Amino acid sequence: MKIPQERLNKYRNLRRDFSEEDYVNLQPIQRGGALTEEAMKAIIEFGDGYSTCDWCPPKSARLDMIENPPIKDFYNDLAEFLGMDTARVVTRCREAMFIAFRMLGAPGDYVVIDGLAHYSSYIAAELAGLRVKEVPVGCPPEHRVDLEAYAAKIEEVKAETGRLPAAALLTHVDYQYGNVSDAKVVGKIAQDYGVPFILNCAYSAGVMPVDGRGVSADVITGSGHKSWAASAPTGILALRKSLEEKVLKRASIQGDLTNRNFVSKELALLGCTVMGAPLLTLIASFPEVVERVERWGEEVQKARFLVGELERIQGVRQIGERPKRHTLMHFETDPFFRVSQSHKRKGYFLYDELRSRKIVGIQPGLTKHFKLNTYGLAWNQVKYVAGAFHEIAEKYGLEIK
Amino acid sequence: MKIPQERLNKYRNLRRDFSEEDYVNLQPIQRGGALTEEAMKAIIEFGDGYSTCDWCPPKSARLDMIENPPIKDFYNDLAEFLGMDTARVVTRCREAMFIAFRMLGAPGDYVVIDGLAHYSSYIAAELAGLRVKEVPVGCPPEHRVDLEAYAAKIEEVKAETGRLPAAALLTHVDYQYGNVSDAKVVGKIAQDYGVPFILNCAYSAGVMPVDGRGVSADVITGSGHKSWAASAPTGILALRKSLEEKVLKRASIQGDLTNRNFVSKELALLGCTVMGAPLLTLIASFPEVVERVERWGEEVQKARFLVGELERIQGVRQIGERPKRHTLMHFETDPFFRVSQSHKRKGYFLYDELRSRKIVGIQPGLTKHFKLNTYGLAWNQVKYVAGAFHEIAEKYGLEIK
Numbered sequence: 001m002k003i004p005q006e007r008l009n010k011y012r013n014l015r016r017d018f019s020e021e022d023y024v025n026l027q028p029i030q031r032g033g034a035l036t037e038e039a040m041k042a043i044i045e046f047g048d049g050y051s052t053c054d055w056c057p058p059k060s061a062r063l064d065m066i067e068n069p070p071i072k073d074f075y076n077d078l079a080e081f082l083g084m085d086t087a088r089v090v091t092r093c094r095e096a097m098f099i100a101f102r103m104l105g106a107p108g109d110y111v112v113i114d115g116l117a118h119y120s121s122y123i124a125a126e127l128a129g130l131r132v133k134e135v136p137v138g139c140p141p142e143h144r145v146d147l148e149a150y151a152a153k154i155e156e157v158k159a160e161t162g163r164l165p166a167a168a169l170l171t172h173v174d175y176q177y178g179n180v181s182d183a184k185v186v187g188k189i190a191q192d193y194g195v196p197f198i199l200n201c202a203y204s205a206g207v208m209p210v211d212g213r214g215v216s217a218d219v220i221t222g223s224g225h226k227s228w229a230a231s232a233p234t235g236i237l238a239l240r241k242s243l244e245e246k247v248l249k250r251a252s253i254q255g256d257l258t259n260r261n262f263v264s265k266e267l268a269l270l271g272c273t274v275m276g277a278p279l280l281t282l283i284a285s286f287p288e289v290v291e292r293v294e295r296w297g298e299e300v301q302k303a304r305f306l307v308g309e310l311e312r313i314q315g316v317r318q319i320g321e322r323p324k325r326h327t328l329m330h331f332e333t334d335p336f337f338r339v340s341q342s343h344k345r346k347g348y349f350l351y352d353e354l355r356s357r358k359i360v361g362i363q364p365g366l367t368k369h370f371k372l373n374t375y376g377l378a379w380n381q382v383k384y385v386a387g388a389f390h391e392i393a394e395k396y397g398l399e400i401k
Numbered sequence: 402m403k404i405p406q407e408r409l410n411k412y413r414n415l416r417r418d419f420s421e422e423d424y425v426n427l428q429p430i431q432r433g434g435a436l437t438e439e440a441m442k443a444i445i446e447f448g449d450g451y452s453t454c455d456w457c458p459p460k461s462a463r464l465d466m467i468e469n470p471p472i473k474d475f476y477n478d479l480a481e482f483l484g485m486d487t488a489r490v491v492t493r494c495r496e497a498m499f500i501a502f503r504m505l506g507a508p509g510d511y512v513v514i515d516g517l518a519h520y521s522s523y524i525a526a527e528l529a530g531l532r533v534k535e536v537p538v539g540c541p542p543e544h545r546v547d548l549e550a551y552a553a554k555i556e557e558v559k560a561e562t563g564r565l566p567a568a569a570l571l572t573h574v575d576y577q578y579g580n581v582s583d584a585k586v587v588g589k590i591a592q593d594y595g596v597p598f599i600l601n602c603a604y605s606a607g608v609m610p611v612d613g614r615g616v617s618a619d620v621i622t623g624s625g626h627k628s629w630a631a632s633a634p635t636g637i638l639a640l641r642k643s644l645e646e647k648v649l650k651r652a653s654i655q656g657d658l659t660n661r662n663f664v665s666k667e668l669a670l671l672g673c674t675v676m677g678a679p680l681l682t683l684i685a686s687f688p689e690v691v692e693r694v695e696r697w698g699e700e701v702q703k704a705r706f707l708v709g710e711l712e713r714i715q716g717v718r719q720i721g722e723r724p725k726r727h728t729l730m731h732f733e734t735d736p737f738f739r740v741s742q743s744h745k746r747k748g749y750f751l752y753d754e755l756r757s758r759k760i761v762g763i764q765p766g767l768t769k770h771f772k773l774n775t776y777g778l779a780w781n782q783v784k785y786v787a788g789a790f791h792e793i794a795e796k797y798g799l800e801i802k
Contacts, residue, residue, distance in 0.1 A: 001481050001612065002695070008478070008688035010471050014443045014681060016452055017469070033450015042415045043448045043678065047441055049434015049626035050633055051417055058764055068418070070411050077409070080402050091492035091634055094671045102528075107508075115656065119663045123671050126654035127503075134658040211402065225450035225677055232451055232677025233492060233634065253527035255516065257535040262520045270495040270524050276626055276633025277444065277678060280415060287409035294403070363459055 018360050024381050027361030028328055029175075031375035032207045032227035035281055039229055042284035043277045052275050060264055063272040063279075064088060074283045081290060082205060082220050083213035084238035088248070088266075089224070089282060090273045093202045094120035096221035096237035097169070099268040100198050101128035103247045105166025110157045112165045112195075114145045114181070116174035121200060130166060133157055141319040141332075143177050145170070147185040154193050167196045167219075172210070173203035177320025178328030178373075180204070187216030196243060202226050203328060205236065206289055207375055208296040218243055224278065229285035231278040292376075302382045303327040303374050309386035314399035319369075327375040336367040339396045350392070357388045419761050425782050428762030429729055430576070432776035433608045433628035436682055440630055443685035444678045453676050461665055464673040464680075465489060475684045482691060483606060483621050484614035485639035489649070489667075490625070490683060491674045494603045495521035497622035497638035498570070500669040501599050502529035504648045506567025511558045513566045513596075515546045515582070517575035522601060531567060534558055542720040542733075544578050546571070548586040555594050568597045568620075573611070574604035578721025579729030579774075581605070588617030597644060603627050604729060606637065607690055608776055609697040619644055625679065630686035632679040693777075703783045704728040704775050710787035715800035720770075728776040737768040740797040751793070758789045 018025070020034060035043070046052055046069075055068040064075050079087035090096050097120065101111060107129030113121055115137040125132050133153050138144045150168055157165045170186045173179065183199050190197035199217040201210050206227030212220045217240070224234025239247055248269070251262040265271040307318045307329060315335040318324070336350055343349040351364040362370045374382055393400055419426070421435060436444070447453055447470075456469040465476050480488035491497050498521065502512060508530030514522055516538040526533050534554050539545045551569055558566045571587045574580065584600050591598035600618040602611050607628030613621045618641070625635025640648055649670070652663040666672040708719045708730060716736040719725070737751055744750040752765040763771045775783055794801055 001484055003478055003482055003691050005688060005691070008691060010474060011684050011687050012439060014439075014470050014685055015446055016455055018455075020449065027451070027455070029454070030449065030451050033452075035448050035450075038413060038415075040445070040448055043444055044441070045416055047436050047444045047632050047682070048421065048431065049436075049631065050428070050431050051434075052633065053430070054417055054419075054428070054761075058766065069415050073411060077404055081404055083402055091496070092671065092674075095492070098671060115659045119652075119661075119666060120672055122654045122656065122661070123652045123663060123666055123668060126652055127668055127671060132654065132656060134656045136658055230450065231448050231679075232453065233675050233679070251520075251524045251527055253523045253533065255523065255533065255535045257537055258516045260520075260523070262524060265520060265524055267524060267528055270493065270499060270528060271521055273493075274634050278632075278634070281448070283412050284415055286412050287406060290404050290406070290409060360455075365459065 022358060024359045024377065024385060025361040026359065026372035026374070026385065028371040028373045029226055030361065031327065031373040031377070032229070033225040033232070034229060034376065035231065036229045036285040036288045038284040038288065039231075039281035042280040043231060046277050046280040050275055052279060062264060063275055069280060069283065071279070071283070074286065077286070078236065079238055082238045083211040084217070084220055085241040086244050086248070087236060087238040088269060088273065089279050090235040090237050090269060091233045092235040093200065093221050093223035093226070094124050094235070096235045097121055097198065097200065098124035098127055099237060100167065100219045100221070100247060101125050101130050103249060103268050104196050104243070105130045109166040110161065112150060112153045112157065112168040114169070114171050114174075116143065116145055116176055116179070117169065117171045117200070118175050118202070121169060121171065133165065141317065142179075142321050143319070144179060144321060145181050147181060150186050150189045151193070154189070154195060164193060164195050167198050169198040169200060171200045173326050173328065175203065175328075177330050178203070178324070178326040179321045180325040183215035183217065190218075191216050203326070207293065207299070207327070209293045212238065219247070224282045228282055228289055230282035234274055234278045234282050299327050299375055300325060302377065302379060303329060306374055306382055306386055310389055312401045313389065313393045314401060328371065328373045330369065330371045332369045333367060335393070335398045339398070340367040353392045353395070354388065357391070359385060359388055423759060425760045425778065425786060426762045427760065427773035427775070427786065429772040429774045430627055431762065432728065432774040432778075433630070434626040434633070435630060435777065436632065437630045437686040437689045439685040439689065440632075440682035443681040444632060447678050447681040451676055453680060463665060464676055470681060470684065472680070472684070475687065478687070479637065480639055483639045484612040485618070485621055486642040487645050487649070488637060488639040489670060489674065490680050491636040491638050491670060492634045493636040494601065494622050494624035494627070495525050495636070497636045498522055498599065498601065499525035499528055500638060501568065501620045501622070501648060502526050502531050504650060504669050505597050505644070506531045510567040511562065513551060513554045513558065513569040515570070515572050515575075517544065517546055517577055517580070518570065518572045518601070519576050519603070522570060522572065534566065542718065543580075543722050544720070545580060545722055546582050548582060551587050551590045552594075555590070555596060565594060565596050568599050570599040570601060572601045574727050574729065576604065576729075578731050579604070579725065579727040580722045581726040584616035584618065591619075592617050604727070608694065608700070608728070610694045613639060613641075620648070625683045629683055629690055631683035635675055635679045635683050700728050700776055701726060703778065703780060704730060707775055707783055707787055711790055713802045714790065714794045715802060729772065729774045731770065731772045733770045734768060736794070736799045740799070741768040754793045754796070755789065758792070760786060760789055
């Protein structure tokens with residue numbers, strides 16, 4: 001149906017309402033996805049629809065076979081970088097999890113999953129027809145996943161169904177507290193039971209070193225737009241050789257009249273995946289990503305510094321494991337909540353105060369607790385953020401130690 | 402694992418090896434995906450990872466609820482534009498088909514599908530656990546789908562399984578010949594049997610007018626990077642109201658320890674889908690897309706003109722329906738094949754000759770038959786292409802009528 005042009009004006013000149021250059025953005029899920037300069041050049045060059053496919057090899061006609069741009073090489077280097085044998089770029093980390101669940105499990109099977117897993121892990125299991133058995137999370141304020149309990153949960157599944165779970169999934173770094181779980185512990189348990197071990201590295205791979213081989217991961221899933229300086233949507237699926245045949249199984253369907261078949265296509269990927277600009281940003285940022293994970297120690301130092309500075313405000317407390325081993329952090333901030341109750345802007349006062357200081361990314365309206373991420377900020381930016389919080393605290397008469 | 406920087410140099414300064422400004426690109430699947438100026442601005446603005454999600458509403462936390470940028474409004478306008486009730490942007494047209502198959506069918510069900518369907522339609526069915534029953538394609542050179550045969554095929558499924566197929570899928574315009582099938586015929590048959598009708602508009606919606614209501618489509622699938630001047634990957638899933646509940650069913654899985662549930666999330670979409678730059682290009686190009694489909698008649702005229710000019714070369718023949726009603730066309734080109742046999746560059750001579758005239762997009766190496774697409778080319782470009790083919794034909798002594 002024809003839509004009147006005046007109704008379409010809102011789609012013209014689309015802008016974010018702040019610029020990453022002028023503002024400090026603390027958005028918990030955005031720090032690791034900010035593009036590198038190389039990625040920005042690539043997105044302009046490969047913006048057009050299928051431009052990635054200029055040199056699709058006619059015979060194999062598969063994204064992972066394209067050599068110009070160097071997609072084939074990239075997939076190999078990506079696998080090596082993660083300490084895995086094979087890698088594919090898929091549309092989202094959640095799709096990578098779905099693919100693994102779908103191809104490793106049969107409907108009705110269980111997957112053992114940590115209680116801090118992201119919602120998308122649960123939904124991926126449901127879409128694959130699987131059930132979840134949760135591994136418990138310890139007490140506040142640290143909320144650590146009880147890693148040793150994976151063994152008991154695998155036993156529980158065995159007792160209940162007579163067979164092993166389809167997989168054990170651990171969220172390497174969780175979205176809620178930014179806790180880093182020791183993947184080795186779960187890798188060892190899974191290996192002992194012969195259960196495939198899926199490590200969801202959405203918040204780890206691409207910002208911090210991850211060695212799949214070292215932690216006995218059978219599958220690694222990752223998120224390009226979360227942690228690899230890439231545009232959305234990009235997910236990473238990396239595999240041990242032993243699972244390749246199963247997870248990347250080729251299509252076997254055949255036309256009953258035409259007899260057409262598609263045996264070169266990878267079934268669960270639906271053939272080609274991210275045939276466009278986001279993939280090219282992932283590739284273009286890769287050299288910088290390989291370097292930046294080596295600087296992870298310094299990123300953690302900045303995070304710990306900010307925790308220390310924010311906790312100088314009486315009543316503010318970082319929750320999740322201590323000391324921080326990741327740049328995603330979660331604070332309980334009761335004093336700001338008390339301020340909000342008598343402020344005419346209510347919970348939005350904190351957003352306003354930060355924004356007027358050119359700081360964005362803390363969820364508007366929240367004051368009781370909030371998350372933020374310092375990944376990739378310069379020291380002077382981190383110090384500026386600390387100072388801004390102190391200034392706001394002082395303005396509203398909160399005590400600073 | 403650390404990868405040496407020298408091995409990473411190939412990922413720097415990624416370039417296409419031609420520029421769309423200097424070359425005429427006839428690539429059969431790329432014409433409809435070239436970005437508009439508005440889309441190019443949007444991709445730069447929203448290149449960073451999750452930048453689309455700056456204003457994700459905390460409570461619903463779903464892509465289709467975001468009002469800034471105007472994603473929510475866009476989804477509504479998109480549905481209206483297609484003559485449907487609800488729309489979602491998903492990662493690829495094939496994913497839209499998978500979602501429809503997965504949610505409308507049960508494992509083992511059949512889907513009735515035209516014999517010209519793209520490979521991704523078959524694979525989507527396989528991943529959803531469905532079987533295909535093909536509708537026959539008529540004789541060469543026109544290769545028209547026998548639309549009336551949908552009724553017989555639905556009957557066949559009923560006789561064989563005792564129940565109706567999960568869906569009937571018609572490829573509105575096929576990838577092989579660019580034939581336009583009369584969707585109304587299949588819509589009527591599907592409606593009479595009470596079988597959901599899925600119209601795959603990867604090559605139609607976004608370049609030519611499509612009215613889902615007028616053809617009784619229950620589901621429309623589309624491809625942003627193929628036909629909506631958007632970056633890959635973007636797919637479109639548009640629905641009749643009556644199927645919304647089924648296809649966009651919410652997640653029902655629940656954690657057994659945490660009791661967490663995710664009832665706001667759309668199961669088969671795995672929650673949010675294209676949370677990034679490609680979606681913004683689709684939105685930014687939309688005002689122009691709404692306009693451009695009105696100029697479809699002129700696009701077909703340009704296609705027919707080129708067919709006429711190429712067929713002046715003795716032995717060259719357009720295959721698929723005649724006269725053309727789409728800009729994607731397929732030629733048998735025996736005379737060029739004869740030239741290739743004694744040429745030192747073999748089949749690549751045609752690519753070389755075209756490329757030296759700044760024309761790209763016909764698959765390198767092909768001379769016996771090839772596909773091309775004139776969508777969106779200016780008249781002078783189409784005439785230039787015709788002239789170039791004549792020049793090449795003359796150079797190699799082929800006869801021109």
